[in-house]
Amino acid sequence: MMANPLTRRITEVLALAPQSRAIEFEGDWSTWAEVGDQARRIATVVAQHGGSHPQVGVLLRNTPAHVATFLGLILAEATLVVINPARGDDRTRDDIAALGLPIVIGTADDLAALVRTSDSMTAVTVSTLTEPPRLSPCPTPISADTRPGVAVRMLTSGTTGPPKRIDLTYDMLARSALGANPEAATAPAEPRRGVAIVNAPLVHIGGVYRVLQCVTEARPFVLLPRFELQRWAQMVREHRPKAVSLVPAALRMVLHSDLTRDDLAGVRAVTSGTAPLSAEDADAFTDKFGIPVLTSYAATEFGGGVAGWSLADHTRYWHDKRGSVGRATLGAKLRVIDDDGNPVDPGVPGLLEVKPGQLDPDAGWIRTTDLARIDEDGFLWILGRADQAIVRGGFKVMPDDVRLALEAHPAVAGAAVVGRPDERLGETPVAMVELRTESNTDTDEIADFLRTRLARYEVPTEIAIVDTIPRTPSGKADLGAVRAHFAASRGGHGG
Known part of the structure; x- marks a missing residue:
């Protein structure tokens, strides 16, 4: 008997209907057999080169080969250490060196750019589901710490500072995917007919959870490399999923697009999480598309x-x-x-x-x-982050209150608010704003709008209009990058 219910369920699903469709990626379908074969090859490589319960770094991309890699590590009962190749080459190389892993898996381009040839690790190249993994084994691989029972060392979003890793155990993921009593959960008798859409990145807990949810239910899914409005809408029209998941930034893109109710005709609910979503945006989405938004x-x-x-x-x-x-x-x-x-x-x-x-x-x-x-x-309201409160001359300003007021402006596509040190007041709020493409609104108009909705001390002392707000993989504003922008600037508008 398998040691944990998550490994057992994935083994059962991969054998359920091997020739049925599993993942659509860039117009092509892969079967469960292709996913399962690659997953088992990865599990074999890990067993041969990683030892017992090894930590395995994966430079994760949203591709079927990386989904199979994730599943292969679960079959091997190893620990997947999430490495985000999009954080910049220098930071990613330093991250890999500091982790001291026996195995690192990635695409050929990522491994060539990010893994030093002197690093004492086995590099495993994965390209497609049908190409076997290619190894560059180190003759004397390092003996890294093992983490029995840990399935994923997941990166946090890094919204307020550098991302850190959180250990997610096999038991935690099994409870999330299979229910409160995973040992008693039974595998589906046949693959699901409906097709899901996964647009969350695998380097974020939302992407990991959505993939596990689909696989453990034997549900075929479309895997998008990233959220891109027109491609997403095309998949929704084609597959008519009953539910879709959109982070607030993506939901606002859909809301303010030219999509109609006909485009989203099959959707019965939209789930939204990872960042706060205003009730106004949720209601506007429901009014436009006739679909309830279920925040979490x-x-x-x-x-x-x-x-x-x-x-x-x-x-x-x-x-x-x-x-x-x-x-x-x-x-x-x-x-x-x-x-x-x-x-x-x-x-x-x-x-x-x-x-x-x-x-x-x-x-x-x-x-x-x-x-x-x-x-x-029992209903929960999130009022803001205690550690992000801005104290301006003795008055407390909650950044989310200011952000929501900014995003209520009809020309604003998104906003981010942080505190900036001030010699006289201690700290003042400053805001970065992304406008809708057709807008020519200026900062004076935005500041005047805010003065009708906020107290004087809540109005930002500077508003910067940018083409794109820097964001983390989960779609949240990267507040560290926002602070860095304002650290180099002075002036603007506000109270």
């Missing part, structure tokens, strides 16, 4: 979601609870505490603590940095 709350360290909206809750409660991220899901427990660590009454703001359902039931509370409130019906 998750974090990498939770191993997935801990709160979200269901269709039934949306139908019954959205009018009164709009702006909430829903109620506890997947067996999670939520509470809000005060500054002394004591639980507060329903409706009272404080710091959010979570007991994720993906963790052992006896695990303690995880304290987040999110300010929140929970009402008497």
Whole structure:
């Protein structure tokens, strides 16, 4: 018997209907047999060159070969160490050198650019599902630490600083994908007929979860290299999925595009997470397309979601609870505490603590940095990040409040707000704004708009209009890059 239910389920799915379609990528379908063959080849390579429960670095790209690599590491019960090749060559090379891994897997181009020839590791090139992995084995590979029970060392989004790695165990991923009692979960009797669309990056927990969700359900899926509006819309029209997942930045792109209800005719619900989404945008999307938006709350360290909206809750409660991220899901427990660590009454703001359902039931509370409130019906509102609050001359400014006000302007496609040091006031809010392509709005007009919606001390002292806001792989604004922009600039508009 397999040591863990996730490995067992994937083994069963790969053998269920080998010749049926599994992944569509750039117009071509791969079968479960092709995915399974490559996964098993990867598992063999890892067993021969990595030892017991090895940590294996993967320069992850959204390709079928990398999906098979991920599954192969699960078959080998190894640990996938996520490496993001898009972070820049120097940082990625330093990251690989610091990790000290026995095996690194990637495309030929990534390995040539990012893995030093002097590094004591086995480099494994993966190209397509039908080409066997090519090895450049080191004669004396390093003996790295092993992490039995850890499935993925996942990178956080790196929204506020350098990404760090969070260990996601096989048990956590099994609970996320198979339910609260994964040992009792049974594999599907046949592949699903509906086709899903995966546009989240594999270097983010959202991409990992969506792929696992599809594979464990034996559901064929379209894998997009990245979210690109027209390609995504083409796949939605062709496959008519009942549900799609869009991060807020992508949802706003769809909302403000020329797509119509006919383009999204098969979709019954849109799920949205990874970053805050305003109730106004959610309502505007529903008004335009007739599709409810089900927001959720998750974090990498939770191993997935801990709160979200269901269709039934949306139908019954959205009018009164709009702006909430829903109620506890997947067996999670939520509470809000005060500054002394004591639980507060329903409706009272404080710091959010979570007991994720993906963790052992006896695990303690995880304290987040999110300010929140929970009402008497269990609905959760995220009010902002406590560690991102800007104190301007004694007044507290929440960046998300300013961002939402900016994004309410009809010309604004997206915004990011950070604090900038100020000798007199301590800190002031500054904002980076991305306009819709057809707009010629200037910063004076935006600042005037904000003064009708915000207190004077909340209005940014500088507004910078840029072509594109820097973003992390999960679609969140890269606040480190935003701060770096403003560190080199002075002036602008504000209160």
